[in-house]
Amino acid sequence: MQIERVIVGVKTLGPGNRLAIWVNGCHHRCPGCVSPRLRRFRVDHERDVKQLLGMLDLSGVDGVTVSGGEPFEQPDGIVEIAEFCKGRGIDDILVYSGYTLEQLRARRDKSTDDALAAISVLIDGEYVAELDDGEDNLAGSRNQRVIFLDESVRPTYEKYRKRERKMQQFRTDDKAIAVGIPDAEFIRSFKYDK
Numbered sequence: 001m002q003i004e005r006v007i008v009g010v011k012t013l014g015p016g017n018r019l020a021i022w023v024n025g026c027h028h029r030c031p032g033c034v035s036p037r038l039r040r041f042r043v044d045h046e047r048d049v050k051q052l053l054g055m056l057d058l059s060g061v062d063g064v065t066v067s068g069g070e071p072f073e074q075p076d077g078i079v080e081i082a083e084f085c086k087g088r089g090i091d092d093i094l095v096y097s098g099y100t101l102e103q104l105r106a107r108r109d110k111s112t113d114d115a116l117a118a119i120s121v122l123i124d125g126e127y128v129a130e131l132d133d134g135e136d137n138l139a140g141s142r143n144q145r146v147i148f149l150d151e152s153v154r155p156t157y158e159k160y161r162k163r164e165r166k167m168q169q170f171r172t173d174d175k176a177i178a179v180g181i182p183d184a185e186f187i188r189s190f191k192y193d194k
Contacts, residue, residue: 001023001046001049001074001076001077001080001081002023002024002025002041002042002043002045002046002047002069002074002077003021003023003024003045003047003049003052003077004022004023004024004038004042004045004068004069005021005027005177006019006020006021006022006052006053006056007019007020007170007177007179008020008056008057008058008061009062009170010065010168010179011136011168012166012167012168012179012180012181013067013094013138013179013180014063014065014092014094014121014138014159014160015062015063015092015156015159015160015179016061016062016063016092016156017060017061017062017066018061018063018064018065018094019037019053019056019058019061019064019085019090020064020065020066020067020077020179021064021065021066021067021081022035022038022066022068022069023038023066023067023068023069023070023071023073023074024038024040024041024042024045024068024069025038025039025040025041025042025068025069025070025073025074026039026068026069026070026073027070027073028070028098028126030098030126030127030128031129032128032132033127034128034140034148034181034182035067035068035069035092035129037161038068038069039069041073042120043166047075047135049081049084050080050084051064053081053084053085054084058085058088058090061085061090062090062092063090063091063092063093063094063120064081064082064085064090064092064093065092065094065095065096066078066093066094066095066096067095067096068096068114070097070098070099070166071095071096071097071115072095072097072099072104072112072115074079075109075111075114075115076111076114076115078095078118078119079092079111079114079115079118080095081093082115082118082119083118083154084097086118089179091120091150091153092120092121092153092156093118093119093120093121094119094120094121094122094123095115095119095121095122095123096123097122097123097124097125098125098126098127098161099124099125099126100124100125100145101116101122101145101147104116104122112152114161116149117149119149119150120148120149120150120153121146121147121148121149121150121153121157122145122146122147122149123139123144123145123146123147124137124145124147125141125143125144126143126144127140127141127144128142128143129141130140130184131143131186136161136165136181137160137161137163137164137165137166137180137181138157138160138161138181139181140181146161152153165180165181165182166180167179167180168180
């Protein structure tokens with residue numbers, strides 16, 4: 001799977017303490033995209049999911065968030081992530097996609113169907129800057145839906161969604177990374193490293 005970055009300890013992309021994974025590659029070209037540099041497919045970022053996740057301390061992780069890029073450009077990777085994490089007792093798998101659930105189901109593709117069956121929550125639809133009212137702390141714009149594919153997680157998410165949007169910062173050796181659902185003003189004013 002082409003993976004740009006993995007961060008443990010994310011609290012702004014779903015309830016609890018999360019493992020967040022950002023993938024490379026996206027055919028959508030949403031104006032105002034929060035991650036335009038992840039649009040490009042990166043063969044040099046191809047990673048063995050089990051090996052990569054096996055190096056992480058996942059103790060204390062309540063859930064996993066997969067974003068990008070477009071995770072459903074690599075549905076087999078979503079399945080690998082879900083299987084690895086569920087094997088360690090982490091059952092809450094949230095995936096962001098620019099595709100709608102209907103578009104994904106219309107593929108009639110085993111890999112896509114398996115990925116949908118493996119995840120708990122899908123946030124679907126392309127980001128539309130004009131529909132970003134800053135109200136939802138999980139979806140960037142009003143057209144995007146939070147779809148519970150596993151109803152058992154709904155109460156935890158409904159409680160989480162009552163919180164306001166927040167950004168979380170992480171530092172690497174030479175960069176600062178902002179994680180969360182930013183407001184539209186942040187997106188307009190931020191200069192991206194492409």
